[in-house]
Amino acid sequence: MAAIAGYQQNAGAVSQPRALITETISETELVTLAGNTRPEATAANDRGPLADSFPLEHLWLQLRRSPEREQALERYIDQLSDRNSPNFHHWLTAKQFGERYGLAQEDLAAITGWLGSHGFTVNLVYPSRVLIDFSGTAGQVREAFHTEIHNLEAKGEQHIANMSDPRIPAALAPAVVGVVSLNNFMPRPMNKPRGNYTAGDGYYLVVPADLATIYNLNPLFAAGYSGQGQTIVVVEDSDVYSTSDWSTFRTKLGLASAYPDGSLTQVHPKPGTGGTCKDPGHNGDDAEAAIDVEWASATAPNAAIELASCADTTTNFGGFIALQNILSNGGPVPAIVSISYGDSEPSLGAAANSYINGLYQDAVTAGVSVFVSAGDQGAASTDYDASNATHGITVSGFTSTPYNVSVGGTDFGDTYAGTNSTYWSSTNGATDGSALSYIPEIPWNDSCASELIADYVGYSQTYGLSGFCNSSTGDAFLTTVAGSGGPSGCASGTASKSGVVSGSCKGYPKPSWQSGLIGNPSDSVRDIPDVSLFAANGVWSHYYVVCYSDRSNGGISCSGAPGTWAGFGGTSVSSPIMAGIQSLVNQYSGGNQGYPNSTYYSLAKTEYGASGSSSCNSMLGNAVGSSCIFYDVTEGDMDVPCKGIDCYDDPSGTYGVLSTSSSAYEPAYGTNAGWDFPTGIGTVNAYNLVKAFGGSPTSVDAKLEIS
Structure with missing residues (x-):
């Protein structure tokens, strides 16, 4: 690929980031990394735990920069497209990016040391200094992150996923967002x-x-x-x-x-x-x-x-x-x-x-x-x-x-x-x-919720008992x-x-x-x-x-x-x-x-x-x-059919239209x-x-x- 011009050769003096991990790491004082369990990880889909020996190679641990560094990065990105800024189009190399906006070296050492103490292999700390590549097994994940990885069957497909949100020592929380993925649900x-x-x-x-x-x-x-x-x-x-x-x-x-x-x-x-x-x-x-x-x-x-x-x-x-x-x-x-x-x-x-x-x-x-x-x-x-x-x-x-x-x-x-x-x-x-x-x-x-399709085939509305989505003709257009x-x-x-x-x-x-x-x-x-x-x-x-x-x-x-x-x-x-x-x-x-x-x-x-x-x-x-x-x-519009409380219709089991508000029932969106x-x-x-x-x-x- 062709190189691009405009790299800032002299990024200027870069202040050292402050350390975020300041407490002793204790395995008895844990915090939950909330919001990291797939919706498919349910009892109905559960087909039992993975073997402890199951290999999980090249996991990614996403790190958290300090609030002041995050704000500085956001300002810098805004300046990159501001023609009145001295930083206009002053692109950064990967090394410069990490030096300016990555974690302190002592934080990286503490996190990689913690991973190693649980038997994980640390493969790579990326130059951004906010991402770590590491490998281990399902058993090591269970022991270190306090969550089990199970086999699932969802929509007729076989998958694996963690069944609960991971937990880590509280001392690490200021610098760790979480494991990017403990499942194989691909985009x-x-x-x-x-x-x-x-x-x-x-x-x-x-x-x-x-x-x-x-x-x-x-x-x-x-x-x-x-x-x-x-x-x-x-x-x-x-x-x-x-x-x-x-x-x-x-x-x-x-x-x-x-x-x-x-x-x-x-x-x-x-x-x-x-x-x-x-x-x-x-x-x-x-x-x-x-x-x-x-x-x-x-x-x-x-x-x-x-x-x-x-x-x-x-x-x-x-x-x-x-x-x-x-x-x-x-x-x-x-x-x-x-x-x-x-x-x-x-x-x-x-x-x-x-x-x-x-x-x-x-x-x-x-x-x-x-x-x-x-x-x-x-x-x-x-x-x-x-x-x-x-x-x-x-x-x-x-x-x-x-x-x-x-x-x-x-x-x-x-x-x-x-x-x-x-x-x-x-x-x-x-x-x-x-x-x-x-x-x-x-x-x-x-979809049948399209007002233009409904009108074309002779329906004045898309939802409700007499609407296009609830008709035999509309069956062919029941889709999101x-x-x-x-x-x-x-x-x-x-x-x-x-x-x-x-x-x-x-x-x-x-x-x-x-x-x-x-x-x-x-x-x-x-x-x-x-x-x-x-x-x-x-x-x-x-x-x-x-x-x-x-x-x-x-x-x-x-x-x-x-x-x-x-x-x-x-x-x-x-x-x-x-x-x-x-x-x-x-x-x-x-x-x-x-x-x-x-x-x-x-x-x-x-x-x-x-x-x-x-x-x-x-x-x-x-x-x-x-x-x-x-x-x-x-x-x-881009309306699609729905069932339930978020429908533009009385949610009585008929097909309605996805709405912007479960209380106002306004169709989403025209x-x-x-x-x-x-x-x-x-x-x-x-x-x-x-x-x-x-x-x-x-x-x-x-x-x-x-x-």
Whole structure:
């Protein structure tokens, strides 16, 4: 991967951190690390304890920096994107990051000594000095952390997990958040294969040429901005099934001949001494790997696409191992990373949420822009692959931190409006594209709770005994599949009801850059998504084409026309596409831009003002204003069906709609002017975003002048 410019060579004098562990470590004075038991760890799912000898290799212990150092880090990250600050774009190396914001050496020595006293092997203290890699057995975990790890059966799958919150000596508590994971519930890839739907007739599938037309990439490509010199890293726990799928995708869809500099490499980032990264080969997540490398390349076709993968350990996600190693091994770091996986905040638990937040902090101080899928479960992240929501409103902890760009999902509104012929040619072009212009967008929602689907098939409401969700027609749409959005609710604290935002759960505080934008609520917490792009899987006759030939996992041969290939949707597609757009921003600006959200929101505040922009309303379609940076999606919702107290309906057992309040029963969530939970700021005009983002344009800037 290419190195990025702008590292601060002289970080200045760094004060020594104060020691946090000041008491004698006593095994009789314990504290509970609350909020670190999976919701699936119940008596009903329990299938007995693991053998004491069961190996648990490369566990991670997440540490806690002092409050003053945490505040200093947050200030520094804000300054990195402030053009008026002397720290603007002064990125830190891994060593500098640890020296400035890590724990004191005596704290690290006390913690590693304690681990060693219980028989654990300390493999690595990461340069950040807030993460320790260690190995042991289930018996050693039981003895040191006072929790048993059991076999579970949940949703027909075999798992392991701790059955109670860990406990540690009270003396360690000021410096220890907890074990990142004592279970093997891995995150889910945020993709959804094309389904069989009845909401529309025929299909208008999306290929790279369509993407370039709809989101106005073509003027950038024509001016020479197609990703040259840029590297986009997608992190995975699987390799692609075949690199020839990526080549076929590019060749048959016209990318290889027009943009010959594009490349794909697969790497397994070297860990520090004692760390881990094993080549995972290809596995059940190889569809996600194919989606990410192909659609990142479709957006920045001359860029270097790098798939960084590591095998999952028993308890840790291989994609995070890959990113952790990239940031920690002392080599060059990428400017842009995309992550297409997720799990809900309350399911992840306090330690895992803290780890993810810290990982992204590490990334942004190094100058990395992190893009993460918002999710594919509406506002019901805990209720993945379910027919209805039962856990209330939750969002993915992979995407809810203040340090990543959360990328949501839309669908096209032409089928609902009956205007397919306005926006799609009846014949495909030389590269199979048929989109004619920008197309009106609506939130991606496959469920019977969608007011647009209900209206299309003749129902005036979605909930209640006479509603669409409780009809025989609506049975086919009983699902939580929809583009995700919602407030952060359980990034810290402990849920009193498993998997539900409850008890002492708290969301991430609202970042300053998110406040003050029309539509964004005064809820004091981080809200997602930030931006959105098309992510549907066919409910309104549109989906993404993917060359994915692993037949053992649902793939299909790519020997025929693209219309016969596999089809997918999901915010796992919109994330690498948005990452690709940012790579064009970086190319135009002459360098990496680090964390871009503050700029996105600043531009949106200017465009939308106090009442929204009538000329940038997505419903205008091909009549939308030519200067719009963002397209404001204002029709539709991301509601999903539910049962229980969090439903917009009398909770009597009928299917209702997930609500924002169990007392007010307000549906969650519809679109409105400006920011909204279904789509965030909205979708993007890539050309205008690149022009407006700022920086020092390169020598071909004149080619981008608006005529």
